[in-house]
Amino acid sequence: MSEPIATVRPEPVEGQQSDSVPHLSFDKLRTNGNQIIRDGAIVRDEWTLIAATHAEPLPAGRVIVPLARWLAERDALTARITEQNQPLGVWLDGHEDPAKLADAIHRFAVIAVNFPKFADGRGYSIATLLRSRYGFKGELRAIGDVLRDQLFYMKRVGFNAFAVRADKDIHDAVKALKDFSEVYQGSVNQPLPLFKRKRVPEIA
Amino acid sequence: MYKYDSYDQTIVDERVAQFRGQTERFLAGQLSEDEFRPLRLQNGLYIQKHAPMLRVAIPYGLLSSKQVRKLAHIARKYDRGYGHFTTRQNIQFNWPTLESVPEILAELATVEMHAIQTSGNCIRNVTSDQFAGIAHDELIDPRPYAELIRQWSTFHPEFAYLPRKFKIAVNGAVEDRAGTLFHDIGVHAVRTASGEVAFNILVGGGLGRTPILGHVVREELPRQHLFTYLDAILRVYNRYGRRDNMYKARIKILVKELGLEKFRAEVEAEWAHLKDGPSTLTQDEIDRVAAHFVDPAYEKLSAVSAEYEKRLLDNKAFARWVSRNVFGHKQPGYAAVTLSLKKTGIAPGDATDAQLDAVADLADRYSYGEIRASHEQNLILADVKLSDLFAVWEEAKRIGFATPNIGLLTDIIACPGGDFCSLANAKSIPIADAIQQRFDDLDYIFDIGDIAINISGCMNACGHHHVGHIGILGVDKHGAEFYQVTIGGSQGLDAALGKVIGPSFAQDEMADVVEKLIKTYVDLRHEDEHFLDTAKRVGIEPFKARVYDKKAGHSAAEVANV
Numbered sequence: 001m002s003e004p005i006a007t008v009r010p011e012p013v014e015g016q017q018s019d020s021v022p023h024l025s026f027d028k029l030r031t032n033g034n035q036i037i038r039d040g041a042i043v044r045d046e047w048t049l050i051a052a053t054h055a056e057p058l059p060a061g062r063v064i065v066p067l068a069r070w071l072a073e074r075d076a077l078t079a080r081i082t083e084q085n086q087p088l089g090v091w092l093d094g095h096e097d098p099a100k101l102a103d104a105i106h107r108f109a110v111i112a113v114n115f116p117k118f119a120d121g122r123g124y125s126i127a128t129l130l131r132s133r134y135g136f137k138g139e140l141r142a143i144g145d146v147l148r149d150q151l152f153y154m155k156r157v158g159f160n161a162f163a164v165r166a167d168k169d170i171h172d173a174v175k176a177l178k179d180f181s182e183v184y185q186g187s188v189n190q191p192l193p194l195f196k197r198k199r200v201p202e203i204a
Numbered sequence: 205m206y207k208y209d210s211y212d213q214t215i216v217d218e219r220v221a222q223f224r225g226q227t228e229r230f231l232a233g234q235l236s237e238d239e240f241r242p243l244r245l246q247n248g249l250y251i252q253k254h255a256p257m258l259r260v261a262i263p264y265g266l267l268s269s270k271q272v273r274k275l276a277h278i279a280r281k282y283d284r285g286y287g288h289f290t291t292r293q294n295i296q297f298n299w300p301t302l303e304s305v306p307e308i309l310a311e312l313a314t315v316e317m318h319a320i321q322t323s324g325n326c327i328r329n330v331t332s333d334q335f336a337g338i339a340h341d342e343l344i345d346p347r348p349y350a351e352l353i354r355q356w357s358t359f360h361p362e363f364a365y366l367p368r369k370f371k372i373a374v375n376g377a378v379e380d381r382a383g384t385l386f387h388d389i390g391v392h393a394v395r396t397a398s399g400e401v402a403f404n405i406l407v408g409g410g411l412g413r414t415p416i417l418g419h420v421v422r423e424e425l426p427r428q429h430l431f432t433y434l435d436a437i438l439r440v441y442n443r444y445g446r447r448d449n450m451y452k453a454r455i456k457i458l459v460k461e462l463g464l465e466k467f468r469a470e471v472e473a474e475w476a477h478l479k480d481g482p483s484t485l486t487q488d489e490i491d492r493v494a495a496h497f498v499d500p501a502y503e504k505l506s507a508v509s510a511e512y513e514k515r516l517l518d519n520k521a522f523a524r525w526v527s528r529n530v531f532g533h534k535q536p537g538y539a540a541v542t543l544s545l546k547k548t549g550i551a552p553g554d555a556t557d558a559q560l561d562a563v564a565d566l567a568d569r570y571s572y573g574e575i576r577a578s579h580e581q582n583l584i585l586a587d588v589k590l591s592d593l594f595a596v597w598e599e600a601k602r603i604g605f606a607t608p609n610i611g612l613l614t615d616i617i618a619c620p621g622g623d624f625c626s627l628a629n630a631k632s633i634p635i636a637d638a639i640q641q642r643f644d645d646l647d648y649i650f651d652i653g654d655i656a657i658n659i660s661g662c663m664n665a666c667g668h669h670h671v672g673h674i675g676i677l678g679v680d681k682h683g684a685e686f687y688q689v690t691i692g693g694s695q696g697l698d699a700a701l702g703k704v705i706g707p708s709f710a711q712d713e714m715a716d717v718v719e720k721l722i723k724t725y726v727d728l729r730h731e732d733e734h735f736l737d738t739a740k741r742v743g744i745e746p747f748k749a750r751v752y753d754k755k756a757g758h759s760a761a762e763v764a765n766v
Contacts, residue, residue: 118239118242118365119242119325119365120365120447121325121362121363121364121365121366121367121442122442122443122447124361124362124363124364124365124442125362125439125442125443126443128362128439133477147239149226149235149239149243150365152361153359153361153362153364154361156361157361157362169234172234179218179222180215180218180219180222180359181214181218182211182214182215182218183215183359183361184211184215184355184356184358184359184360185355185356185359185360185361185431185483186481186482186483187361187362191482192482193356193431193482193483194211194355195485195486195488195489195492196482196486196489198211199209199211199489199492200486200488
């Protein structure tokens with residue numbers, strides 16, 4: 001089996017955050033046993049994440065390519081899906097526009113959204129749009145600085161897979177999916193707000 | 205007021221459990237400082253100079269007597285016997301230990317209170333008019349809408365990690381007592397040509413480092429679209445607001461950089477997808493929440509009370525208190541009383557556990573068990589019978605909350621400043637105290653009349669100095685605490701930002717400076733002009749001339765003395 005290809009993240013400069021490199025390192029990924037949370041269970045991850053800086057030909061097997069690569073090599077990558085019968089994934093960074101995937105959204109088995117740091121909340125809107133506006137039905141995966149205390153919100157905006165940061169205990173993190181048993185607003189995993197589900201008058 | 209149902213209670217209880225776990229993981233070293241910070245901030249917990257500071261939410265300023273007693277209990281058991289009411293209708297405790305915070309939150313949850321989203325880069329506790337529901341000039345009671353926004357914003361999954369903090373205020377009256385022009389979003393009720401009440405949505409206002417008045421981004425939004433429109437604004441902000449520089453991360457900067465028209469176009473394009481979607485409000489839900497804010501069982505009273513009129517004639521001190529601390533009421537025979545938390549010698553907004561307990565008793569006896577916190581850092585008993593006003597005054601005097609100074613010079617608005625806050629450049633409380641000490645003649649204060657002095661210890665402007673008629677801002681000058689002075693700021697519909705009068709002053713000069721500003725006003729005022737009117741008419745020059753002219757002489761004299 002091929003090794004995952006991911007860039008070792010450079011030491012962050014104080015107050016500056018890399019926008020383009022997923023917050024993943026090869027070593028740390030391995031220490032987490034290549035596991036992710038998918039649909040509430042801890043499973044082995046069979047996908048290889050391709051870094052934005054990776055310019056070589058793609059390895060065989062299941063790969064998640066950066067948006068730029070998808071846009072640049074769209075025909076070849078489409079052929080990989082349709083002719084070689086290879087499922088394909090694509091990943092977006094916080095500043096990237098999910099609308100760029102709209103016309104091909106059903107081609108992807110996985111769409112991953114990078115959280116350059118956990119307090120950067122752009123990915124929540126990106127996920128919401130991918131699910132509710134562009135109708136993505138496949139695996140929506142949070143990657144990067146993915147920590148336990150954000151998982152509940154991520155699940156609500158439509159993520160069903162979580163590549164928990166490699167130095168964190170994934171068995172601990174999965175517990176957060178059950179932090180709350182009730183919510184007020186509508187969101188992707190529960191479009192109706194509380195007042196349209198449970199607080200409606202009896203006659204409804 | 206709003207009473208939790210089982211869903212509200214479950215959500216708050218589960219939050220307590222979640223935060224207990226987060227605190228335990230932090231103390232066990234499983235969460236780093238950086239990882240814990242946003243989590244604790246979204247529970248109102250700051251690490252301050254002396255100890256953690258816990259900011260407890262008072263949604264739109266409304267409290268029951270039971271809740272106030274719980275706050276008194278928390279002050280006694282976990283703090284040093286007092287709390288501080290803030291300029292955003294919340295209360296802060298300055299001395300709890302980190303380990304005790306989960307327990308405090310558990311205690312708060314038993315009285316339907318919490319510290320959710322009182323800090324951090326999320327949608328903050330919603331604020332409103334402290335006279336909501338009783339004011340003469342009200343188009344609509346804003347409290348149901350403030351409560352609906354509280355629920356919509358509580359743990360909103362898409363908007364928990366915004367570029368920066370986000371504050372929403374709701375106003376339902378003709379006069380704007382909620383400061384909607386100075387919020388990230390202001391929701392302002394208006395009556396449409398067809399007689400419906402709708403909302404003007406203002407966006408991009410704020411104080412802080414870059415003070416800006418908000419702009420109307422949408423006129424006359426029908427009420428059922430409130431949530432979908434807020435979602436559209438927040439989504440545009442969450443996606444495009446700056447995250448590279450925290451000083452340019454507020455929505456006001458995005459609005460400024462895009463321009464209002466472009467910003468509006470983005471919001472409207474987003475809203476086109478959300479409008480009439482699942483989050484559209486229903487009349488049932490509006491009615492369900494509004495039913496919590498019906499009038500109490502007022503007695504049918506005459507608009508005048510002979511007993512009260514006689515007291516006014518007989519007792520000058522009482523009459524004086526009434527003239528400042530009592531606000532008219534829509535219900536004949538009732539009035540709203542403001543308890544002043546601005547007694548000289550006490551930090552503005554501070555209340556002890558004993559005072560809080562006494563206020564709860566007053567509310568139970570005279571005001572249907574409810575208390576309100578104002579953004580001017582005072583407390584209000586909203587439904588007092590005219591015939592009870594004298595008794596309330598006597599009780600308020602006993603607990604030190606009857607200073608007859610609402611809206612007067614000594615009703616100073618101030619943040620906790622450098623005595624407590626680790627963000628502050630300079631202290632606020634000693635400045636407030638020095639000014640109050642200087643103006644110790646009540647007749648003179650009454651003669652000066654309406655004036656708002658606002659003090660902030662730093663650019664974050666928690667003391668709202670930009671909108672003070674006299675605004676005082678703590679600045680760092682080569683490592684020393686100095687104060688910059690503005691005049692002419694104001695709140696309300698014709699809100700304005702104050703203008704800086706010149707170079708800053710040392711702490712011990714501040715009482716003199718304020719005195720000179722006041723003397724300038726007294727010399728130049730026309731009859732019936734308040735400080736703000738005179739300042740607007742004559743501009744800053746005469747004030748500046750007097751302050752700096754004398755200042756030069758004063759400093760020279762000081763030098764000579766040394």
